[in-house]
Amino acid sequence: MKIVVCVKTTLPSEAQIRLEGGKLIFDNTPPVINPWDEYAVEAALQQKEAVGGTVTALSIGDESANVALKHALAMGADEAIRITDSALGALDTLATARLLAAAVQKLGGVDLVCFGRQAIDGDSGVTPAQTARLLGWPALTLASAVKIEGRRIRVERSIEEGRQIVSADLPAVLSVVKDFAEPRYPTFMGKRKADRAEIPVWSLAAPAPLVAWGEFAEPPRQTAQCEIITGASPEEIAEKLAEKILAEKIL
Amino acid sequence: MNIWVYIDHFKGAPLLASWEALGLAKRLGNATAVLLGHPMEEAVQAAFEFGADAVLLADDPALADYRAEAFASTLSAAASAQTPDLLLFPTTSRGREIAAMTAADLNAGLLVDVTALEIAAGRVVATRPVYGGKALVRETCAVKPALVTLRGRAFPKPEQQIGRSGPVTRIEVRAEAQTTVEGYSTGEGVSLTDAGVIVSGGRGLTVFPGLDEKSAAARGFALLDELAAVLNGAVGASRAVVDAGHAPYAQQVGQTGKLVSPDLYIACGISGAIQHLAGMRTAKVIVAINTDAEAPIFQVARYGVVGDLYQIVPALTAALKKRLGRQ
Numbered sequence: 178m179k180i181v182v183c184v185k186t187t188l189p190s191e192a193q194i195r196l197e198g199g200k201l202i203f204d205n206t207p208p209v210i211n212p213w214d215e216y217a218v219e220a221a222l223q224q225k226e227a228v229g230g231t232v233t234a235l236s237i238g239d240e241s242a243n244v245a246l247k248h249a250l251a252m253g254a255d256e257a258i259r260i261t262d263s264a265l266g267a268l269d270t271l272a273t274a275r276l277l278a279a280a281v282q283k284l285g286g287v288d289l290v291c292f293g294r295q296a297i298d299g300d301s302g303v304t305p306a307q308t309a310r311l312l313g314w315p316a317l318t319l320a321s322a323v324k325i326e327g328r329r330i331r332v333e334r335s336i337e338e339g340r341q342i343v344s345a346d347l348p349a350v351l352s353v354v355k356d357f358a359e360p361r362y363p364t365f366m367g368k369r370k371a372d373r374a375e376i377p378v379w380s381l382a383a384p385a386p387l388v389a390w391g392e393f394a395e396p397p398r399q400t401a402q403c404e405i406i407t408g409a410s411p412e413e414i415a416e417k418l419a420e421k422i423l424a425e426k427i428l
Numbered sequence: 429m430n431i432w433v434y435i436d437h438f439k440g441a442p443l444l445a446s447w448e449a450l451g452l453a454k455r456l457g458n459a460t461a462v463l464l465g466h467p468m469e470e471a472v473q474a475a476f477e478f479g480a481d482a483v484l485l486a487d488d489p490a491l492a493d494y495r496a497e498a499f500a501s502t503l504s505a506a507a508s509a510q511t512p513d514l515l516l517f518p519t520t521s522r523g524r525e526i527a528a529m530t531a532a533d534l535n536a537g538l539l540v541d542v543t544a545l546e547i548a549a550g551r552v553v554a555t556r557p558v559y560g561g562k563a564l565v566r567e568t569c570a571v572k573p574a575l576v577t578l579r580g581r582a583f584p585k586p587e588q589q590i591g592r593s594g595p596v597t598r599i600e601v602r603a604e605a606q607t608t609v610e611g612y613s614t615g616e617g618v619s620l621t622d623a624g625v626i627v628s629g630g631r632g633l634t635v636f637p638g639l640d641e642k643s644a645a646a647r648g649f650a651l652l653d654e655l656a657a658v659l660n661g662a663v664g665a666s667r668a669v670v671d672a673g674h675a676p677y678a679q680q681v682g683q684t685g686k687l688v689s690p691d692l693y694i695a696c697g698i699s700g701a702i703q704h705l706a707g708m709r710t711a712k713v714i715v716a717i718n719t720d721a722e723a724p725i726f727q728v729a730r731y732g733v734v735g736d737l738y739q740i741v742p743a744l745t746a747a748l749k750k751r752l753g754r755q
Contacts, residue, residue: 190683190703194562201563212684270538271531297683298559301540303528306496310532315606316496319521321677331610335678336521337621338438339614341494345607355684356677387537391566396557396709403716403732414733415743418715419751421731425713427691428625428659428752 178230178325178347181284182221182254182291183277183308184214184245185236187298199392208241210248213293213353215360218249220323220353221291222361228325230288231255235280237262237273243376250371251363257376258284262383269386270299274307276383281312283379289330292352294319302352309350317343318352429457429547432484432512434503435475436523437463438494442471444585444622445518447478449578451586453516454479456547460512462599464499466492472596477588483596490603494522500529501602507534512573514552519577520621527575537569541687543582543710552576560683560706580621581689582710620679625661625692627652628681628708631668632697632718632737645674648738652696655745658752664688664708666698682707696737700725717741 192206210218221232234249234257236242246257260280262268268276281287290312295302309316317323321340322333331344335354363371406421408414422428431453435446453459461480463471468487475483486502503526507515515530517523519541531538537552543564544555552574554567620626633648634641649663656663665675667682681688683706693711698704700716700723708714709728716729717737726732733740 188559190560190706193702194559196563201559270528270540271535274532300558300560300687301538302524303531303538303540306525306528307532307538310497310500310529316525316529317607318496318525333613334521336438337443337619339612341612342610343495343607344610349606354677355680387535387571388539388567388569391568393558394555394564394566396561396564403726403729405721405726405732405734407734411735411739411743412747414735415740415747418731418733418740418744419747422692422713422715422748423751425692427713 178224178228178288179284179286180221180224180230180232180289180291181235181281181287182214182217182232182249183235184218184249185211185296186238186241186245187211187296190297196393196395199394201393208244210245211293211296213295213297214245215248215252215293216353216355216357217291217293218252218254219358219360220320220351222253223358224289224323224325233258233284235260235277237268237276246376247371247374248363250374251367252361253367257374259376259378261378261380263380264383266383267386267389268383269388270301270303271307272383272386274304274311276381277304277308278311279381280379288347290350292350294352294354305350305352312350315345315349317345317349319354320351321354321356323351323357429514430460430512431457431514431516432460432462432507433480434515434517434523434526435461435463435471436518436520437465437471440465440467440471442474443518443520445520445578445580447585448580448583449516449518450475450478450480452545452578452583454586456514460484462503462506463487464491464502473593476593477590479586480594482594484599485596486599486601488601488603490601493609495605495607495609496522496525496529497605497607498603500526500533501604502599504530504533505602506599507573515573515575517575517577519579523577527577531575534573537571537574539567539569539574539576541579542576543579545576545578560703561687561709562706579689620662620664620681620686620688623662623688623690625656625659626664626681626688626690627656627659627661627694627696628664628666628698629669629675629696630666630698633669634672634674636738641672642674645669648697649675651738651741651745655694655741658745658749659692661692666704695725695729696741698725699723700728
């Protein structure tokens with residue numbers, strides 16, 4: 178089986194962000210593989226271990242994309258390819274999906290494309306479905322369990338109401354949620370292999386984005402100071418707190 | 429402006445966020461509700477009662493189960509024929525997916541999980557949280573139609589006008605899909621993203637004298653369940669207790685869990701790591717109960733109690749039960 182996993186380099190979730198004149202200023206936290214994508218790599222490796230095959234990691238971007246690709250290699254991916262947009266423009270989700278679909282087609286013979294559910298910078302979570310649509314393959318998104326038998330893939334999807342169980346023929350696109358399985362740590366040997374890896378670069382043409390990011394702003398914050406409720410007993414505190422909550426007229 | 433609103437539903441029962449989207453559409457222009465599924469009679473009636481000027485309907489047994497490809501194909505075909513200016517969706521698992529695929533079909537702009545939206549010089553300008561809610565970005569869509577998914581509870585829910593009705597137009601069903609639905613295993617309780625009240629537990633829930641971590645957490649969550657029940661709310665959890673196996677991932681609030689905006693968020697034994705705050709800081713009123721007065725959660729809370737949640741939570745449940753007259 179030829180398995181692809183799409184990964185992205187992001188800031189870690191603990192990175193601090195400041196705003197200056199509508200622009201974002203990041204602290205010096207080193208970038209990491211998007212945390213969701215670790216689950217996607219884990220899913221790809223587990224399918225390879227179950228049915229055999231290879232895992233190829235794809236990422237779009239400048240050299241910083243190698244952070245995510247090397248992490249995927251260190252976890253056990255067989256090869257990595259970095260994709261650059263020959264127009265060097267900003268990408269929206271659809272342009273991203275077009276580049277990834279083009280890369281999957283260029284690879285040829287791919288059976289399964291794995292994604293994390295979303296990236297923690299753009300927080301869109303739509304690239305898996307858009308890539309599937311452009312390839313004309315079924316999108317099995319928000320997967321918490323995956324089983325492949327022959328050419329059939331069966332997935333439990335994590336939806337608002339619980340789980341939806343779906344199946345489809347390969348090739349297919351998968352997006353993985355956190356309760357799939359804890360991602361493995363890179364091994365020492367894996368890290369050494371990743372450090373030495375020469376990652377090939379494919380230059381592909383992306384269409385102009387239809388959606389553009391403009392100015393950034395601070396999220397709304399609670400302006401009022403926290404009012405600490407005190408009392409002689411838990412009951413007294415609870416009575417006072419219940420009054421305060423009801424006075425907010427939100428229940 | 430001709431606006432379509434995709435009414436997301438599970439087996440014919442619409443999700444609240446669909447009506448919030450319909451309310452926004454009414455304020456911006458002419459609102460057409462799009463309903464795909466089977467059976468849909470009750471949902472169609474509700475769409476009119478929540479303000480739809482017209483309904484586009486594909487009610488067909490072939491759409492009884494949600495399959496992204498079939499729903500997106502049906503919507504794309506109707507949208508290419510009738511060219512709406514703007515399509516709104518609630519940011520639910522289905523809304524996000526149908527919007528993604530339809531935007532790919534129509535080569536249209538897609539703006540996801542938007543919390544504010546305006547039309548400026550005929551263009552859609554939206555504001556949405558990025559970087560786990562640490563910043564907001566203004567996004568502009570250069571083409572028509574624009575497809576926008578709206579974050580739940582970011583827009584007000586319109587008043588229901590019982591008995592209101594309007595014209596229904598049937599659209600062609602495109603039911604072909606490569607995906608087969610084999611079944612469901614349904615969760616219980618109120619969905620976190622729809623909940624008006626969330627009572628959430630963190631690491632503080634795992635420390636109780638004389639009990640091991642697992643028993644302490646079980647006891648703590650039982651108390652949170654009782655408080656949530658009095659408030660018709662849902663129970664959430666921090667990443668720490670989910671990772672430790674004391675709560676299912678479906679309950680996790682935070683950057684790598686659910687992003688929620690309830691009217692009331694009661695954080696019990698949650699210190700308030702930046703990743704947790706990213707998932708709940710947009711709640712209208714935050715109450716924090718924690719033994720550590722220095723915990724960061726108090727910086728975003730409106731009301732705080734420095735104390736033992738095992739004592740405060742049951743007392744609060746009793747006090748609210750008395751005042752709300754609920755059993």
